[in-house]
Amino acid sequence: MKIIEGLKKIKDLQRKADDIKAKVGQFCAxxxxxVPAYGTPEAQTKQIxxxxxxxxxxxKEIESLRIRIQKTNLAVEVAVEVSxxxxxxxxxxxxxxxxxxxxxxxxxxxxxxxxxxxxAKPYKKSITDEAVNVANVRxxxxxxxxxxxVEEYTSEPSRxxxxxxxxxxxxxxxx
Numbered sequence: 001m002k003i004i005e006g007l008k009k010i011k012d013l014q015r016k017a018d019d020i021k022a023k024v025g026q027f028c029a030x031x032x033x034x035v036p037a038y039g040t041p042e043a044q045t046k047q048i049x050x051x052x053x054x055x056x057x058x059x060k061e062i063e064s065l066r067i068r069i070q071k072t073n074l075a076v077e078v079a080v081e082v083s084x085x086x087x088x089x090x091x092x093x094x095x096x097x098x099x100x101x102x103x104x105x106x107x108x109x110x111x112x113x114x115x116x117x118x119x120a121k122p123y124k125k126s127i128t129d130e131a132v133n134v135a136n137v138r139x140x141x142x143x144x145x146x147x148x149x150v151e152e153y154t155s156e157p158s159r160x161x162x163x164x165x166x167x168x169x170x171x172x173x174x175x
Contacts, residue, residue: 003168006065013062020055068173080163083152099160107153113146
């Protein structure tokens with residue numbers, strides 16, 4: 001089974017589990033003057049027990065698939081082109097974390113580099129000094145590097161998505 005198949009199967013199993021929960025909630029009790037939906041009180045009790053067991057089995061299968069996906073995500077390494085002709089190899093799990101919020105955080109840190117809207121200011125070295133000097137704004141970073149990094153980290157999530165889509169479709173789940 002491929003990763004994407006496992007993810008889709010989990011979604012379908014969750015839908016089935018929700019359907020069973022709804023049935024259990026609807027048919028778990030009635031008024032004794034009503035006719036049980038499943039014929040007799042014994043048959044109704046048996047049906048509820050079967051649904052509860054079925055739900056438990058589905059939950060176990062979801063858990064198993066999730067664990068297999070996690071194992072696969074930790075074990076399988078993938079190369080993502082993070083910038084022009086620069087490929088980085090990390091586990092699928094690491095790329096998922098980069099995609100979720102880490103790349104965005106790096107982009108924000110680089111983007112915050114600015115001149116802080118400071119302006120050059122005229123000043124005198126002393127009250128008696130007639131010469132006026134100009135205090136210029138100093139930047140403690142390279143503007144070109146800043147712009148490059150902001151672009152790289154901003155586009156990284158879409159690059160990760162593209163690679164992981166292919167990886168999820170072609171990688172078998174580990175046992």
